[in-house]
Amino acid sequence: MEGVTEESYRLAVSKAFPEWDLYATDFLRVPSEGNYKTSKVLGHFGELAYKNEKLRKKTTFQILTSSRANTQQTVELIDAIGFDHLDLNIGCPSKKVNAHKGGAYLLSDIPALREILKTIRSNFKNCFTVKIRIGYKDTNNFEDLLKLFEDEGVEAITIHGRTRDQLYRGLADWSYIKKAVEVSNLPIIGNGDIWTTADINRMFAETGCHSVMAARGALKTPWLATLYREYGDEINESFLLQERKKFLEIYFYELDREYKREGRSEDHILKRFKALSRYIFDDLEEGDDLKNNFLRSRSYNEFSDVLSSIF
Numbered sequence: 001m002e003g004v005t006e007e008s009y010r011l012a013v014s015k016a017f018p019e020w021d022l023y024a025t026d027f028l029r030v031p032s033e034g035n036y037k038t039s040k041v042l043g044h045f046g047e048l049a050y051k052n053e054k055l056r057k058k059t060t061f062q063i064l065t066s067s068r069a070n071t072q073q074t075v076e077l078i079d080a081i082g083f084d085h086l087d088l089n090i091g092c093p094s095k096k097v098n099a100h101k102g103g104a105y106l107l108s109d110i111p112a113l114r115e116i117l118k119t120i121r122s123n124f125k126n127c128f129t130v131k132i133r134i135g136y137k138d139t140n141n142f143e144d145l146l147k148l149f150e151d152e153g154v155e156a157i158t159i160h161g162r163t164r165d166q167l168y169r170g171l172a173d174w175s176y177i178k179k180a181v182e183v184s185n186l187p188i189i190g191n192g193d194i195w196t197t198a199d200i201n202r203m204f205a206e207t208g209c210h211s212v213m214a215a216r217g218a219l220k221t222p223w224l225a226t227l228y229r230e231y232g233d234e235i236n237e238s239f240l241l242q243e244r245k246k247f248l249e250i251y252f253y254e255l256d257r258e259y260k261r262e263g264r265s266e267d268h269i270l271k272r273f274k275a276l277s278r279y280i281f282d283d284l285e286e287g288d289d290l291k292n293n294f295l296r297s298r299s300y301n302e303f304s305d306v307l308s309s310i311f
């Protein structure tokens with residue numbers, strides 16, 4: 001997730017909640033002018049995260065590119081440094097990105113997308129996957145896209161069940177995920193509106209998908225995989241709230257440690273914590289008050305006091 005899953009975040013979450021099967025970097029934009037050096041690519045992933053072999057194997061490196069960008073050079077570099085998993089972002093709905101014919105725009109231009117897929121496939125030897133929406137303006141070419149990915153050697157498809165034009169409106173349409181499972185031979189990863197363990201079970205039951213991906217749900221409940229692995233569907237609300245408090249403490253403790261290890265100032269850490277608190281207090285009885293107090297904290301110490309008051 002852009003602005004969230006930087007190295008320190010991934011290190012902290014993987015320490016606190018190792019039950020996730022796969023983590024993802026936010027996207028590295030392939031440059032249209034000039035070339036990246038090894039230090040830029042490695043820096044995007046994070047050197048510590050790279051040196052941690054177990055975590056590296058569990059992390060997908062995401063890129064975002066367009067026909068004009070120098071995809072070959074960047075992918076060659078990613079391959080040479082040695083990553084296990086490369087993911088192409090074909091879902092980003094940003095106006096600026098789409099105006100440069102990148103992200104979700106590529107869903108509407110199959111010839112351009114085909115060339116990019118060929119370039120990546122022929123220059124990256126390990127697992128290559130794509131992350132898509134169900135269309136750009138509409139879903140008319142959805143099945144053509146699925147066929148394209150199979151033809152061009154993609155190894156799995158993550159599908160966010162909204163078109164680019166829908167942005168985040170309405171509910172994600174999981175029927176397209178089901179459709180993809182039916183017509184494609186590739187593993188399909190279902191995405192969109194997974195907030196709880198019950199949603200995970202429902203996604204599997206309704207679509208038959210291979211696995212699921214959570215974004216906002218993982219921001220709200222960074223320990224969602226832990227709950228799913230350890231308790232499945234058998235959790236009642238009051239238990240969940242008790243667990244939320246316990247896990248919140250672990251989450252912020254590990255984040256704090258990673259940010260401090262990176263030498264960030266307390267002001268900076270406070271800003272990061274505020275940015276990460278959008279959904280995190282939801283469902284707690286006193287959640288609205290906590291969030292307000294949290295967002296109003298003027299210092300790291302004030303913030304720590306609010307946090308301590310929860311436990």
Ligand SMILES: Cc1cc2nc3c(=O)[nH]c(=O)nc-3n(C[C@H](O)[C@H](O)[C@H](O)COP(=O)(O)O)c2cc1C
Pocket residue numbers: 001002003004025026027062089091092131160191192193194213214215216217218
């Ligand atoms: C803050 C934020 C940043 C995101 N950044 C990325 C990104 O870098 N790459 C990507 O493929 N999707 C990104 N997404 C989209 C999510 O991966 C996901 O497809 C979308 O949020 C729907 O899933 P959800 O309902 O689980 O949030 C981002 C979403 C959010 C909320």
